[in-house]
Amino acid sequence: MPGPLSSAGAAVAADPLPSWNDGPTKQSIFSFVEKVTREGSPFFVPVPERIATFDNDGTLWCETPVPVQVYFALDRVKALAPQNPEWTTREPFASLLKGDLKATLAGGDHALLEIVMATHAGMTTAEFGRIVEDWIATAKHPQTGKLFTEMTYVPMLELLAYLLANGFKNFIVSGGGIEFLRQWGERIYGVPPEQVIGSSIKTQFEMRDGKPVLMRLPQLSFNNDKADKPVAINQHIGRWPIAAFGNSVGDQQMLEYTQGGSGVRFGLLVLHDDAAREYAYGPAQGLPSPQLGAFTPALYEQAKTAGWTVVSMKDDWKQVFPVEPSPVTAINILLEPDATTPEDPVIDPLLIDYVSTFVPTSSGEHFDPHVTTGIAPRDYLDRMLAEPFELFTFSPAGAAVYQLGQCGTAAKKLHAWGLKRQGGVAAE
Amino acid sequence: MPGPLSSAGAAVAADPLPSWNDGPTKQSIFSFVEKVTREGSPFFVPVPERIATFDNDGTLWCETPVPVQVYFALDRVKALAPQNPEWTTREPFASLLKGDLKATLAGGDHALLEIVMATHAGMTTAEFGRIVEDWIATAKHPQTGKLFTEMTYVPMLELLAYLLANGFKNFIVSGGGIEFLRQWGERIYGVPPEQVIGSSIKTQFEMRDGKPVLMRLPQLSFNNDKADKPVAINQHIGRWPIAAFGNSVGDQQMLEYTQGGSGVRFGLLVLHDDAAREYAYGPAQGLPSPQLGAFTPALYEQAKTAGWTVVSMKDDWKQVFPVEPSPVTAINILLEPDATTPEDPVIDPLLIDYVSTFVPTSSGEHFDPHVTTGIAPRDYLDRMLAEPFELFTFSPAGAAVYQLGQCGTAAKKLHAWGLKRQGGVAAE
Numbered sequence: 001m002p003g004p005l006s007s008a009g010a011a012v013a014a015d016p017l018p019s020w021n022d023g024p025t026k027q028s029i030f031s032f033v034e035k036v037t038r039e040g041s042p043f044f045v046p047v048p049e050r051i052a053t054f055d056n057d058g059t060l061w062c063e064t065p066v067p068v069q070v071y072f073a074l075d076r077v078k079a080l081a082p083q084n085p086e087w088t089t090r091e092p093f094a095s096l097l098k099g100d101l102k103a104t105l106a107g108g109d110h111a112l113l114e115i116v117m118a119t120h121a122g123m124t125t126a127e128f129g130r131i132v133e134d135w136i137a138t139a140k141h142p143q144t145g146k147l148f149t150e151m152t153y154v155p156m157l158e159l160l161a162y163l164l165a166n167g168f169k170n171f172i173v174s175g176g177g178i179e180f181l182r183q184w185g186e187r188i189y190g191v192p193p194e195q196v197i198g199s200s201i202k203t204q205f206e207m208r209d210g211k212p213v214l215m216r217l218p219q220l221s222f223n224n225d226k227a228d229k230p231v232a233i234n235q236h237i238g239r240w241p242i243a244a245f246g247n248s249v250g251d252q253q254m255l256e257y258t259q260g261g262s263g264v265r266f267g268l269l270v271l272h273d274d275a276a277r278e279y280a281y282g283p284a285q286g287l288p289s290p291q292l293g294a295f296t297p298a299l300y301e302q303a304k305t306a307g308w309t310v311v312s313m314k315d316d317w318k319q320v321f322p323v324e325p326s327p328v329t330a331i332n333i334l335l336e337p338d339a340t341t342p343e344d345p346v347i348d349p350l351l352i353d354y355v356s357t358f359v360p361t362s363s364g365e366h367f368d369p370h371v372t373t374g375i376a377p378r379d380y381l382d383r384m385l386a387e388p389f390e391l392f393t394f395s396p397a398g399a400a401v402y403q404l405g406q407c408g409t410a411a412k413k414l415h416a417w418g419l420k421r422q423g424g425v426a427a428e
Numbered sequence: 429m430p431g432p433l434s435s436a437g438a439a440v441a442a443d444p445l446p447s448w449n450d451g452p453t454k455q456s457i458f459s460f461v462e463k464v465t466r467e468g469s470p471f472f473v474p475v476p477e478r479i480a481t482f483d484n485d486g487t488l489w490c491e492t493p494v495p496v497q498v499y500f501a502l503d504r505v506k507a508l509a510p511q512n513p514e515w516t517t518r519e520p521f522a523s524l525l526k527g528d529l530k531a532t533l534a535g536g537d538h539a540l541l542e543i544v545m546a547t548h549a550g551m552t553t554a555e556f557g558r559i560v561e562d563w564i565a566t567a568k569h570p571q572t573g574k575l576f577t578e579m580t581y582v583p584m585l586e587l588l589a590y591l592l593a594n595g596f597k598n599f600i601v602s603g604g605g606i607e608f609l610r611q612w613g614e615r616i617y618g619v620p621p622e623q624v625i626g627s628s629i630k631t632q633f634e635m636r637d638g639k640p641v642l643m644r645l646p647q648l649s650f651n652n653d654k655a656d657k658p659v660a661i662n663q664h665i666g667r668w669p670i671a672a673f674g675n676s677v678g679d680q681q682m683l684e685y686t687q688g689g690s691g692v693r694f695g696l697l698v699l700h701d702d703a704a705r706e707y708a709y710g711p712a713q714g715l716p717s718p719q720l721g722a723f724t725p726a727l728y729e730q731a732k733t734a735g736w737t738v739v740s741m742k743d744d745w746k747q748v749f750p751v752e753p754s755p756v757t758a759i760n761i762l763l764e765p766d767a768t769t770p771e772d773p774v775i776d777p778l779l780i781d782y783v784s785t786f787v788p789t790s791s792g793e794h795f796d797p798h799v800t801t802g803i804a805p806r807d808y809l810d811r812m813l814a815e816p817f818e819l820f821t822f823s824p825a826g827a828a829v830y831q832l833g834q835c836g837t838a839a840k841k842l843h844a845w846g847l848k849r850q851g852g853v854a855a856e
Contacts, residue, residue: 048620125662169622178663179666182666193665193667194597194622194623194664194666194667200663202659203659203662203663204655204659205655205656205685207684211688212658212681212687214658214662214685221663227633230633230640230642231632235628236664237621237622238606238622238624239621256640257633257640259640260639260640260641
């Protein structure tokens with residue numbers, strides 16, 4: 001009779017990071033979160049100061065063989081090529097149109113910038129948003145054939161949800177374009193647009209046909225990489241992060257900056273050493289060198305000295321990518337609106353686990369019809385169960401879909417249907 | 429026996445904007461908020477999209493005779509003058525050191541920029557923060573003798589709290605310096621650093637004595653005024669505001685941009701027409717022209733055409749400045765942590781009113797010791813009161829200070845003291 005989440009005691013057994021193998025890496029995350037969230041801890045950090053920053057490419061989703069936004073630029077170049085016939089012979093466009101992404105990247109920042117300006121500017125912010133939205137809905141990874149949005153790392157999604165559940169505000173601090181990321185960051189990561197920081201081009205306010213628009217200009221405004229990441233974090237957030245997550249030399253200064261604050265700080269770097277399930281690149285640990293997103297031996301040494309956690313994708317992650325695309329993820333359900341309350345700021349890890357695994361374990365043939373009568377302390381429940389119980393009949397009076405709140409309670413009604421009574425007595 | 433906030437029905441009579449006179453201005457605010465927050469309304473806006481942007485100088489606090497940050501620059505110039513002897517004869521410093529602020533401002537943007545670079549750069553962001561914090565704690569308005577932080581507009585503080593209570597996220601979008609405002613914006617307005625947008629100078633990441641710092645450079649990064657306010661709003665928030673609040677031509681494009689989104693939008697401009705309680709300047713409505721912060725006749729006409737609300741400080745506000753400084757404001761209490769929950773996203777206006785007026789009406793000689801036993805629906809309470817009641821004795825077992833939650837419940841324990849029992853029986 002108790003609902004699936006109402007059995008006391010089970011919460012301690014639930015694992016908010018089920019895709020992480022047990023060991024020092026996973027333990028370092030739990031240890032940090034415990035230190036900064038436990039009241040009375042000498043390292044306790046109040047909720048508003050629990051700022052976490054995440055790199056995107058190579059940290060939250062796959063950036064190999066080239067970052068996703070390069071494929072976007074490629075498709076834009078193809079779409080715009082008829083209006084720009086000179087591109088077939090002019091670099092960097094010529095290589096790109098031939099599909100030779102490595103040659104394109106070999107042109108360096110200058111070539112990339114030229115491509116970005118030719119493909120990301122010249123329209124309003126709203127128009128650009130729609131272009132990205134349409135593209136990301138169907139664009140697929142050239143080697144796996146999966147949607148790019150299915151090439152996110154499940155362990156990192158769990159980490160985002162775990163931190164959020166512990167009162168953290170997660171920011172994405174990406175070298176990629178801010179307006180590119182904002183189109184899908186909320187849906188995929190549960191991170192709202194105002195918590196996305198990225199590289200940007202200049203925009204200009206104009207009235208067009210009596211309507212205010214922001215025109216995207218072909219001029220770089222900010223390149224959010226390396227030593228400029230702390231600059232952008234300060235500009236955008238105005239607080240020092242207490243935790244930072246990255247995967248390459250582009251994130252070094254973000255981790256250094258985070259560690260510079262007083263108190264306990266947490267830095268984590270993902271090492272891509274899993275050729276079987278993703279890609280293997282370093283050049284740290286003798287892995288091959290990538291064109292972009294290098295994890296150098298020097299960074300590896302610095303991580304050891306600084307006490308940053310290095311994640312071995314191969315050893316520390318049970319699972320890399322989502323097993324099957326699901327339109328509903330734990331993050332989607334839990335993050336908006338935030339299920340926490342001031343009185344109860346921590347989302348029960350059991351709830352996250354329950355939602356994450358609901359479809360395979362509790363739906364379809366595994367669906368178990370049951371009636372939840374409420375949530376109660378164990379001793380109250382024991383007394384109630386010991387009392388005499390008279391059978392009675394009831395039938396449903398209506399059906400509704402709810403967003404889950406703490407303890408699996410039905411927190412917010414999303415939709416309700418009335419039912420015609422066909423017999424039985426509706427329990428009031 | 430019911431607590432001060434538990435009487436049902438009283439909430440509808442409470443006014444969340446008690447310092448606003450009744451009339452079309454106040455009504456326009458209520459009408460907008462009702463339209464976008466009532467479920468089922470054709471203009472309903474989901475909570476995450478309820479973005480409101482507020483100008484600061486002249487909108488949230490007094491900017492006359494010159495904006496507060498000019499006094500800060502003046503005091504910095506005085507402090508730094510011994511190291512810069514040439515300033516006594518070099519403009520714009522010479523005028524400033526003589527206390528002739530009008531002559532200083534007459535030097536225009538170029539003069540102001542030179543002063544800002546000389547006084548706001550050359551230190552780390554942390555050092556600058558401490559300088560501002562120390563200054564704002566004691567700096568006083570030259571004509572009223574009140575702390576600058578007591579020269580905020582009470583009706584606008586009520587408006588910030590009212591919007592927050594209705595699920596809005598308030599951003600400050602100021603022409604003033606972003607790092608200047610962030611030092612006190614959370615304490616005074618309840619707006620956290622990550623929701624403050626302002627003008628900025630460049631910063632640079634450096635390691636100094638092995639510690640990461642951001643050095644403030646004497647170069648303008650962004651001048652957040654006029655047509656650049658929408659640019660900054662898009663860069664920082666990535667969503668269109670649905671409400672914008674200003675007082676001058678510097679806010680025109682922010683209001684235009686806000687109105688450009690689809691659905692119901694709200695624009696409001698404060699007209700300073702109250703020489704008796706604050707200052708009177710326009711030049712709209714035949715008022716005198718100010719050096720900065722002009723509300724032009726053209727802007728006034730545009731407001732009429734666009735349907736923006738124009739606040740007459742004289743006629744629409746019962747009160748302008750706080751009557752007495754209070755270390756605890758409704759905003760401080762309500763805003764952090766947010767007392768709303770997904771199930772109950774709107775803070776009861778009665779609660780805001782109760783906290784706002786607590787000190788004069790319920791403390792000291794007006795303190796009424798009482799016991800609150802809980803909150804219950806009226807019919808439950810009636811049944812309980814009709815039952816026989818046996819007297820019993822009790823005494824306090826402890827004392828604690830709580831942050832209020834919905835319905836005046838004790839939501840979050842801030843501090844507790846144990847009491848030694850001196851007689852009586854503690855009720856368990």
